[in-house]
Amino acid sequence: MSIREGRAPNSSSPESLMVVNLSTYRIEGEFDAGGCGTVLVGSHARSKQPVVMKMASKEVDRLLLATERRIYARLTKARGWPRLIDAGTYRKRDVLVLERLGPSLQDLLNLCGGRFGLKTVSQLVWYDHLRRYDQHSLLKIGVKVLLQNAPRAVI
Missing domain, CATH: 3.30.200.20 (Phosphorylase Kinase; domain 1)
Structure with a gap:
C-alpha cells in the first residue's frame, strides 16, 4: 500500500x-x-x-x-x-x-456507432429493472405485507 x-x-x-x-x-x-x-x-x-x-x-x-x-x-x-x-x-x-471503473454507457454507445442492438437494449432494461427493484426492497416488503393484510374485495 x-x-x-x-x-x-x-x-x-x-x-x-x-x-x-x-x-x-x-x-x-x-x-x-x-x-x-x-x-x-x-x-x-x-x-x-x-x-x-x-x-x-x-x-x-x-x-x-x-x-x-x-x-x-x-x-x-x-x-x-x-x-x-x-x-x-x-x-x-x-x-x-x-x-477506476470501466467505460461509461455513452462511451459504449459511441463505440457502437450510436446504435445498440435489441439484445443490448433488453439487457440494459433488465439491469435497470433489477437496480430499481433492489433500491426499493423496503418498499416492496411493505406493499407485500399490505396486500397480505388487505381484504379480498379491495384487491
Whole structure:
C-alpha cells in the first residue's frame, strides 16, 4: 500500500488522513479539473490496477473530501461504486485513490456507432429493472405485507 504514516483510512476526522506516496502510482494523465480539484487517471506501479486519483484544490474545505472518503468507505460492498483504495494528503492537498471503473454507457454507445442492438437494449432494461427493484426492497416488503393484510374485495 502507498500509505507511509498516519491512522487508519476508515477513521472519521479530517486530521486522520494519511500521507499518500504518489510514487506508488503511475499517473497517465488528467481526466478532469474543476473548482473542487483535479482528477488524475493512473495505475498502481506494481499491480497495474487502474486507479483514479482525486486531488482537492487548496481552496476546498478539508471536510469535503473527508466526508466523501467516509461515504466511499461505506459503499465498499455496493455494486457499481468504485472501491476506495487509498486516502491521505500529498503536498498539503487531500487525495483519494479510487478503483477506476470501466467505460461509461455513452462511451459504449459511441463505440457502437450510436446504435445498440435489441439484445443490448433488453439487457440494459433488465439491469435497470433489477437496480430499481433492489433500491426499493423496503418498499416492496411493505406493499407485500399490505396486500397480505388487505381484504379480498379491495384487491
